[in-house]
Amino acid sequence: MAAPPRDDSIALLEKLVAALSAKGIVTEAELAERQARTDQASPETGARMVARAWMDPAYRALMLRDGSAAAEQMGVSMAGAPPLGVLENTPARHHLVVCTLCSCYPRAVLGYPPHWYKSFAYRARAVREPRAVLAEWGTAIPDSVEIRVVDSTADYRWMVLPLRPDGTDGWDEARLAALVTRDALVGVAVPQAQ
Amino acid sequence: MIGSAGTRFAAGDTVRVKADWPELRGPCHVRTPHYLRGRVGQVVRALGAFPNPEDLAFARPAEQRALYHVLFEQQPVWGEGRPGDSLMVEIYEHWLEPAEEA
Numbered sequence: 001m002a003a004p005p006r007d008d009s010i011a012l013l014e015k016l017v018a019a020l021s022a023k024g025i026v027t028e029a030e031l032a033e034r035q036a037r038t039d040q041a042s043p044e045t046g047a048r049m050v051a052r053a054w055m056d057p058a059y060r061a062l063m064l065r066d067g068s069a070a071a072e073q074m075g076v077s078m079a080g081a082p083p084l085g086v087l088e089n090t091p092a093r094h095h096l097v098v099c100t101l102c103s104c105y106p107r108a109v110l111g112y113p114p115h116w117y118k119s120f121a122y123r124a125r126a127v128r129e130p131r132a133v134l135a136e137w138g139t140a141i142p143d144s145v146e147i148r149v150v151d152s153t154a155d156y157r158w159m160v161l162p163l164r165p166d167g168t169d170g171w172d173e174a175r176l177a178a179l180v181t182r183d184a185l186v187g188v189a190v191p192q193a194q
Numbered sequence: 195m196i197g198s199a200g201t202r203f204a205a206g207d208t209v210r211v212k213a214d215w216p217e218l219r220g221p222c223h224v225r226t227p228h229y230l231r232g233r234v235g236q237v238v239r240a241l242g243a244f245p246n247p248e249d250l251a252f253a254r255p256a257e258q259r260a261l262y263h264v265l266f267e268q269q270p271v272w273g274e275g276r277p278g279d280s281l282m283v284e285i286y287e288h289w290l291e292p293a294e295e296a
Contacts, residue, residue: 083242100227127229127281128272147279149268154225154261154284155244 037077042111046159047180049074049109051173054164063161064088071109081108085156087148089187094141095160096134096187098126099152106157110185117186127151137188160187167193201260202287207237209264210293211285216248223251226289230281234293235266238282246286260287 005013020026049070053060063070067084078084084106087095099105100123105113116122125133130147134140141147150158162184168176183189203209213232216222225247241263245256264285268275 085241100229101225127227129275130268130279131276143276147276148265149279149281151227151281151283153227154247154286156241156261156284 038107038112041076041107041109043180043182043185044177045071045074045076045111046106046109046182046185047177048173049159050161050180050185051177053161054176055173060161067159074109076108078108082155082157084109085158086161087150087158087187088161089163091145091163093146093148094187094190095158096126096130096147096149097152097158097160098123098149098186100124100127101151101153104152104157105186106159108157109159110182114182134188137183139189141190159185162187162191165191165193201240203237203240203260203262203290203292205237205239208234208293208295209237209262209290210234211264212289212291214289221252223248226285227283229271230266230283230285233266233271234295235264235283237290238263238265241284244286246288261285262287262290264290 017026017028017031021028049063052074053063053070059070059073062073063086067086068078068081070086071084072078082104087097089095099117103113103118103123105117107113122133127149130149131141134147152158162180164176165179168179179191179193181189181191184191211226211230211233215231216224239262241261243258243260246259247256249256261284263282266281266283267277268279268281269277271281
């Protein structure tokens with residue numbers, strides 16, 4: 001967990017908010033609304049999208065064509081959020097998401113990024129030696145499968161649509177969603193039925 | 195889609211990321227990673243148009259710039275890695291120039 005904010009940081013934030021309010025740029029109500037929306041976002045949203053895509057071909061097609069629209073269908077407000085793109089894993093290709101320049105992350109559907117996603121180590125290594133990084137997670141991608149690292153450098157945010165694991169025939173959406181972890185949604189893990 | 199302004203390149207085009215280093219000329223905000231400068235890749239698709247972040251970051255009027263998903267082989271970039279592994283990165287049009295197949 002991050003250290004608690006320092007007193008001087010809080011004082012600086014309060015002065016900034018007061019200045020922005022005085023200039024009419026933001027209101028306290030807008031900040032509170034945004035904070036509530038951010039706090040509400042969690043990987044469960046992304047997991048529900050994935051589970052639905054596994055069950056519903058039309059939703060899957062929408063998700064791959066327009067991730068933002070697919071998120072909206074799940075009740076996520078994407079107004080003001082960067083467009084969401086969805087990367088489809090296949091038996092021949094695995095996607096891994098990183099932001100080497102900062103920490104761009106699909107917060108609208110995954111919530112706050114984990115600390116490691118923002119670390120220099122992950123950002124530097126994921127683009128250069130993705131297989132070694134994945135191996136440290138215990139994620140074995142066979143040599144026959146291409147790894148495509150998606151460096152999130154600009155205006156989109158990217159999430160992964162993982163492969164549906166074997167042994168899940170007949171499972172309902174909630175049970176499938178429970179398999180989809182936060183880490184699977186950026187490609188450092190792979191959903192497992194066991 | 196967020197508009198479709200000025201799409202100079204199409205899916206499948208071979209492009210080179212400009213080997214430019216504006217960091218050496220003064221303060222700037224650039225969304226093109228260092229490791230891709232001068233590298234040759236393939237356009238995957240146009241992603242729409244967005245205000246140029248290089249101006250946006252300094253609160254200057256920002257023109258819409260076309261953004262592309264561009265695919266690069268990992269091996270030529272790093273000199274290591276499994277053949278066939280790749281990098282897919284968002285690059286703005288003004289950072290790309292036409293190139294021959296590598």
